[in-house]
Amino acid sequence: MRQKQKNRKILTGCFALSLFFHVLAVVFFQRYTLWFSSPQKVGEQNQCLSLVDKKARDEILKVAFEPIASEIIQKETAIEPQQEKIAAFILRSKVQFPDNESSNIFQSPFSLPANSFLASKPIFPTFTVPIESFNLLDHLPKDLIVPVPAKQPPIAFNPMPTQSKLQLSAKSPTVLETIPSAMITQAEPTDLFLTEEHIAAKTPAMIPIPNLSKLPTLDELETSSYSDSFDADLTFFPKDDGSGYIFALTLIPQPQLELSRIRQHITFLIDRANSIQQGRLTATKAAVHKALAELNPEDTFNIIAFDSKMEKMSPNSLPCVRSSFAVAEEFLEKIHLGSFFSTSDLYRPLFLTVPGHVENDEIYTAILLTDAETLNKKGAQRSILQDWTQYNNGKVALYAIGMNNDHNLATLDAATAFNRGKLLNSPTNRGLKRKLLKLIKTIQNPVAKNVSCNAISRSPQSKITLFPQSFQTSNLFIDQPFVILGETETLDDFILFVQGRLKNRWLNIKKTISFLNAKKGTRSLKQEWAVQKSYHLYQNYLNDNDPKHIVEAEAILDPYDQQVIFQ
Template identity: 25%
Template sequence: MSVGKVNRKIITILCSPRLSRIICGMATGMSLGVILLVLWSMTALGASPTDNKQEFGLFFRETGQDAPLTPALTQSSDMTVDIAGIVLRGTVQQTFRNDSGNWVEGIYLFPLPDDAAVDGMTLIIGERRIEGEIQEKEQAKRTYARAVAEGKRASLLSQNRPNVFTTKIANIGPGEEISVEIRFQSLVKRTGLEFSATLPTVVLPRFFPRPDAEHMATVIADRNAMEQPITGPATGVYDAKPVNPTRMTVNLDAGTELSLLESPSHQFNSLHLEGGRYRITLKDGEMPADRDFVLRWKMALSSSPQTLVFSETAGQEEYILTMVMPPAEAQRDKTTLPRDITFIIDTSGSMAGDSIRQAKASLQKAVSQLRPEDHFDIIRFDDSMTRLFGESRPAGPENLRYARSFIDRLEANNGTVMYPPLASALGDKQPENALRQILFLTDGAVGNETELFQLVHENLGSARLFTVGLGPAPNGWFMRKAAEFGRGSYTLITNLGEAENRMDALFSRMQFPSMTDVTMENADASPAESFPPQIPDLYDGEPVVFVSRREVTDADFNLQGRFKNRDWKEYLSVKHAQKSSGIAKLWARRKVEALMDLKAHGLSEETIRLSVLDVALSHAILSPYTSFVAVDKTPVRPHLTDLKTEKLSANAAKGLDMFKQQRQLAGPATATPMTLNLILGFAALFTALITFLILGRRTAR
């Protein structure tokens, strides 16, 4: 048969009415399948075309499919915090109650201060206390799993992030109540005469950008570990009784009388004791765990020390904690250089609600403080990004008006993809005779923190990165570490009413660093291991805080640097340092953090793991590679009785629009499980096939 005849035959078949009907049937079937797919997936995910309310939270049915939904476990927390000078010691007791008729394993995700050294865990069963043991993480998992299988009560405490932890507690019998006590140490923050302590109570859901194929499994496992059911009014499910109610007591020993004691986040009662001691409790007795508790205090001006030194001796080693304020005359220089500043503002779904209002108010305030000689640009981002000008422009009246209008129109939606805007800002050229600065306003609700730290480390150059944490529960670890890698500073704004004042203070500090090139060494030149290993530039009112280890010696410290373009040095005496327990734990925590930072420098994971294990196991602290595990000796769960595993619910963060947050998390972050994708795909194909067969049969007739 000739080629021409073949072509004519093909055309005849393709143009036949029967084939046209078959193709039409297939197209119709597939279209119907897609429509059914969309409707079914909306129902499966808890949404409908006419109702955007979703029910989040963890529940199970006691009996039968028609039984009412009841909480699997209830949890409450009691936190006691003792603050002496700048050292904070805390204890959190988490109580789990099983009101169901099942044997239950509970999983609870919770936050602690981002610099906390977690150094103890106790399982409490009635009057009995079972102390947890520190073990290598995988070994602790095996110890816990064996206890669970044997029907023994057990608890496991692990670190997800330096500020996010997971408690697992197994074999809680029907009607039983079991507690886990967690102990930690931290430092308070000082800015000028103001001290502050931030105690987080809720974990803001994190957004994970889509990884490449090589890292897919790791990222999915990490994301799953950070997931938790969310409930509360902001999710469309209202319950008058808060989830995970928290009671709190703070015992503050400032060492002197205070001129200010306040909280921008909560109402509290304060009992003034002798000697500059205060006892702070929540006004309502307990609070819903839906936002950070922030406490601030100021010393009277006449008694404010410029140097605080604490020490602890362990064997032949001495651990020293030092806080030094910059020289009192370190005021803003009137001859400061012009600035080239890029503002980055997060407009993703996690910022919806109070956070985006804080961000816009803060950014408007920052823009209003630009001088005519300054240059600026604005980058807004969610899962895409937009640059206002595309490059730095002079801060003239017309550009400022354009910027204010741009800020007014910003809305929060979609995912949190931080890498492109950070890379864009860091890629700008360093201007001559100008301070290159980046001001980043965000809640830090991302899961790829390490990737972002590496980006800043490799591309910072002579620029400085300043972070502003916004909202009821920002990711303090990310904000602090990003600023540390960026050699800038971190500012927290939890209350919209404070945005103007705190941005004023930040912009004033950013005008000119009071000290640069800061280093510390022993006066006798003997070695000391101090952290952070590189002290950042100091800005007005911000202290140097470092923790050191050395052999026991009478030698003092030398702190030196550059102040107003001239050399500056101060001698710090350790002989009369205030004795304090726990400094060794804080040093170990800072060393672990410094070792983990080496990931951004390209050091191998295995080398870091071995070094961290050496420090964490010898000092008995929690780390990415160690966990605490406690096991009761006696099996209690009857043989062959099922154990239900349940993740406990968390409150939605106060002021957060959870509908936009859920849409963000369901975005391009591989948020739909692979199994669900397969089911949906087969359902669509099956519908298309059935429709095709029906229409095909009619055509054949």
């Protein structure tokens, strides 16, 4: 406790002592003035301080605010610079200061010695340049100098003047002269009717902007793809000489496939020559009568009976209605066997079946029932296989029905193959009706025509050839398989393209064919390939008359006991 009281007394004493010294310092500063100056010489500083201490405060203020006579700073004579000579260009202009000019910026407000360095006049250096002109381009390398192209004046755009011819005509209404009266009336205003006839100026023709190339879509090309609507079945067989393979590719339409049917015009050609004999002619007429009932109501038909002469049921094809069938039945009853010396001429009735123009939504078909007895001569063979085929040009599909004992079936078969058709053989007269009805059902629903097939192998070293050729390919029917024969050098995969004309669009089928799951063919495949190969040789013979084509065809067909034509 005592210690705390002792500490408190010490603290109080220190505080009082500090307060005393602070008060003393304030009184001292109020009574006396302190002067501070920059370091100078010791003698001069003591002299100034002693002078200040001796003067009273009011005297100091009087001296501070009274104007002091300015001391003129002595100036040293500046060195006169040499006068510059005029050169090609001046680096720096000469700087001159006025003489005898007093400067008081360095004068002290007190009587203190002035700084001699600040009071002296500055001296600036001068330069002289040779009088000769100096061209910098003459001293640079020539390869560094890039000429500056001369500026061309901008091309003035003169717009094409547009001439406008305005013809103005003023028509004033007729003013009736009236006798002036004494009455004052207000004159009616006269209206001037102006008609303006504007002749538009001819505008310059605009330059058409070319359209950028664009790949058309299938809809723009009116093409439909049915690649997934057909199944492919492939069989193959190696060639006897080991040079490659032959194959048969069958396109089978799926059951749910729906395509618009193309209207068909069918013409029945009945051979009534004496070589037919009565029994066969009677069976032929009965078969045609039965086949009429199987025709589609949308189709039309006609009948032509011929030997050396021809009879046509109707000048134009008739619709498949009951009245037309009655006309056909009456016409069939009038067909009789020709005389003993009568022969048939196939070219003339076939000529009548070819139309002048074929629409996209129609097909023409000719069904020939004959024994082809007159085709045993080369002239008759050439007239059908070459002349009529060229005239027909694929417009009419030719089908034929014969009997197994006919002599010229090979020629008749080639004629049908050249014209998108097929030959059917019957062993007996009664079988003619069955063959004809089968044919009618086969071709009853055509959906595409002008079918063409192409194949591209995935191997560059392999070559693929397809049969038949494009102008010989048969029409496509909705419920019938489509068979394509071909030969290839290797068993590499290939891409098949099938195109044809539908009723209102184009058909497009693209399928990749592989031999991995292909079946091995039989002897019938080799026989069919030999027949297709012989057709190609027959065409070469018709073009160049070279008999070596017939010899080669005979060598191909001999192992299969097939008849060779043009012998």
